[in-house]
Amino acid sequence: MDADKLKAMGRRALEIERDAVSALLDRVDDNFARACQLMLACTGRVVVTGMGKSGHIGGKIAATLASTGTPAFFVHPGEASHGDLGMITRQDVVLAISHSGETAEIVTLLPLFKRMQVPLIALTGKPRSTLAQAAEVHIDVSVALEACPLNLAPTASTTATLAMGDALAVALLEARGFTPEDFAMSHPGGSLGRRLLLKISDVMHTGERLPMVPPEASLSAALLEMTRKGLGMTAVVTPQREVLGVFTDGDLRRVLDQGIDVRAVTIADVMTRGGKSIGANQLAAEAVALMEKHKITALLVKDEQQRLIGVVHMHDLLRAGVV
Structure with missing residues (x-):
């Protein structure tokens, strides 16, 4: 395959992902605000969970939240069913990620979240899915098309979910009045930490x-x-x-x-x-x-x-x- 075709395919993938992120602008709505309010009111931690590619995205979202003033960590939904559910308390908020909204490992946990009375925020691509319907707040991260030419591999959908996670983290950061000095306290080993903490x-x-x-x-x-x-x-x-x-x-x-x-x-x-x-x-x-x-x-x-x-x-x- 020649270079021009390879470049064309790369550009097509980026265009699809760009459009997927652009489509999220209209979904930063009252549900988005409610999700932020739940996390701001949380006296525990934001527990992020997701399976497969959604799990990888969830890990990054949890890390971004934690480093920007919102205490958070990631729990693997499969492990949660085998003991790690004990890491979640009634003071926490759960942020569950599933493109289909039907991920078996997460759906299994829904009755337990209800019993614990833990607020549940869902990021899915299917507003009528089991997870979306069970959540206290649902944020739609659906995409028209995956960047994968087979429209199968999670590409544009994971990019959109990651972008929405960043939007949540940044909104919370600003709402908390998070400063560069606060950021440095979470990053003492980084260059920003050295600049802001060293006297x-x-x-x-x-x-x-x-x-x-x-x-x-x-x-x-x-x-x-x-x-x-x-x-x-x-x-x-x-x-x-x-x-x-x-x-x-x-x-x-x-x-x-x-x-x-x-x-x-x-x-x-x-x-x-x-x-x-x-x-x-x-x-x-x-x-x-x-x-x-x-x-x-x-x-x-x-x-x-x-x-x-x-x-x-x-x-x-x-x-x-x-x-």
């Missing part, structure tokens, strides 16, 4: 690693301090660690360009007064923003009394995965 105090240089000299120090002594600490800069401080200024590699180039005798001046004569600083409890991501704004590679860290307590360098932020 300056976690990465700054302190103690013996902190480059600093008094204002009367010679320029050569300051250069030795910069070399020892390896940060390309040193702070200039009073005995009480009040910051007077900062001297960097860039300042050194400026001094050399001006022909100043490095052996005849003190650091106070050539330092940049003040210097950019940040607080230890601020987020590391804020340090990145400040460095990019001012085109610098290091920031002084001060306490509430404006005394020097540390230095944070761009290399530290790179190593921590913040950048």
